[in-house]
Amino acid sequence: xxYLVGVTVLWAFSFSLIGVYLAGQVDSxxxxxxxxxxxxxxxxxxxRPSLLQGKQRVALMALGAIQxxxxxxxxxxxxxxxxxxxxxxxxxxxxxxxxxxxxxxxGRFTPIYLVSAVLAVIGAAVIRYDxxxxxxxxxxxxxxxxxxxxxxGQVGYRRxxxxxxxxxxxxxxxxxxxxxxxxxxxxVFLLFGNSxxxxxxxxxxxxxxxxxxxxxxxxxxxxxxxxxxxxxGTLAVMNNALIPAGLAVNLLIWNREADMSRxxxxxxxxxxxxxxxxxxxxxxxxxxx
Numbered sequence: 219x220x221y222l223v224g225v226t227v228l229w230a231f232s233f234s235l236i237g238v239y240l241a242g243q244v245d246s247x248x249x250x251x252x253x254x255x256x257x258x259x260x261x262x263x264x265x266r267p268s269l270l271q272g273k274q275r276v277a278l279m280a281l282g283a284i285q286x287x288x289x290x291x292x293x294x295x296x297x298x299x300x301x302x303x304x305x306x307x308x309x310x311x312x313x314x315x316x317x318x319x320x321x322x323x324x325g326r327f328t329p330i331y332l333v334s335a336v337l338a339v340i341g342a343a344v345i346r347y348d349x350x351x352x353x354x355x356x357x358x359x360x361x362x363x364x365x366x367x368x369x370x371g372q373v374g375y376r377r378x379x380x381x382x383x384x385x386x387x388x389x390x391x392x393x394x395x396x397x398x399x400x401x402x403x404x405x406v407f408l409l410f411g412n413s414x415x416x417x418x419x420x421x422x423x424x425x426x427x428x429x430x431x432x433x434x435x436x437x438x439x440x441x442x443x444x445x446x447x448x449x450x451g452t453l454a455v456m457n458n459a460l461i462p463a464g465l466a467v468n469l470l471i472w473n474r475e476a477d478m479s480r481x482x483x484x485x486x487x488x489x490x491x492x493x494x495x496x497x498x499x500x501x502x503x504x505x506x507x
Contacts, residue, residue, distance in 0.1 A: 221444030222456040225437050230463035232433045233302050234472050239425045241297035245415035247407040249426060250290040254403050256430025257286075257438065258396035265393035269386065277378055278391065279398030285371020286395070286438060287402030292364035299357030302472075306464045307341075308361040310488045313454030314495065315369035330498040337494065341487030344480060372445050372453065379446045392439050458492065 240249050270278070296305050417423045445453050465485075469478075 219444065219448055219456075221440045222448065222453075222459075225441045225444065226456065226459050226463055228433060228437050229460055230467045232429060233306055233464040234468040235425050235429065236294065237297050237302035237305070237468070238472050239422055241294070243415075244417050244422055244426075245412040246294035246298065247291070247403070247411035248413075248416055249429075250287075250294055251403045251407040251411070252426050253290065253430040253434050254286060254396060254399045256427065257434035258393065258400060260431060260435035261389065261393040261396060261439070264390050266387075266390040269391050270382075270394070274378070274382065275391075275394050277374075278394040279401070281371050281374045281378065282395035282398030283402045284367050284374070285399075286434070287399035287406075289364045289367035289371070290399075290403065291406055292360050292367065296357050296360045296364065299353050299360060302468045303465055304354075304357070305361055306460070306468070307485055307488060308358055309365055309460065310458055310492065311362060312365040312369050312457045313492065315366050316373060316454050316457070317495070319369055319373045330495065333491075333494065337487060337491035341484045341491065344484040344487060368457075372442070372457075375442045376446055376453075388443060389439070392442075395438070395442075 236249075240246075267275070293305075296308075300308070417426060444456075448456070
């Protein structure tokens with residue numbers, strides 16, 4: 219749990235740093251490439267290929283490609299379409315995706331999750347009820363792509379670690395995670411990146427360095443390790459702990475003039491959807507077997 223709490227505090231600043239210093243100023247594909255590349259540099263010196271079998275290395279690379287490579291590609295694009303608070307609030311769906319993926323793996327179906335998702339969409343509309351346009355909904359969908367990739371990565375990592383030795387030194391194999399992400403982000407930058415929109419200030423380079431070495435390098439390792447040490451319910455809750463933490467940072471430091479009434483109302487409706495989710499799970503657990 220301590221891992222997840224620590225990374226939550228660490229990542230709370232990332233949303234605002236991206237929205238304030240990078241979005242619309244630095245090519246998003248280059249930002250993703252540099253961030254993943256720097257994160258890889260943290261762990262590649264410790265890599266010991268012999269500790270994993272070929273299929274296990276491929277599995278860890280695939281998780282990195284999805285959870286980091288594809289997710290970041292979606293995530294950075296969302297800042298071009300939405301404000302930082304909106305990006306934060308729309309990440310509320312990730313716990314539902316985690317639950318649905320667990321249902322898929324265990325051959326179950328729980329309709330209440332779909333009801334919760336509808337409530338969350340209503341909350342999203344409230345936030346922009348006088349300014350909903352195609353860009354807004356496109357941004358909403360882009361964030362959901364990022365959420366789904368993040369959820370797949372977490373669930374997949376938990377399943378992978380369950381089949382590996384408990385004493386495996388993960389810092390000696392986690393480099394494969396970033397190798398998988400690089401396989402995605404490098405060709406994406408070469409195909410779609412804009413070399414004319416590289417960082418131009420020391421602040422931008424500094425933000426990218428911090429995001430790559432610390433938020434991604436240390437952060438993703440610690441988060442995934444924490445995900446293996448808690449139950450699925452706790453992991454789902456911690457996914458949403460990022461929202462109030464990130465909003466607090468953004469509103470208190472960079473965005474004091476936000477429309478708090480609409481923001482809070484939309485967030486309350488979204489929180490109600492999660493409350494309904496939690497109530498249903500508690501009710502099911504209380505029923506006699």
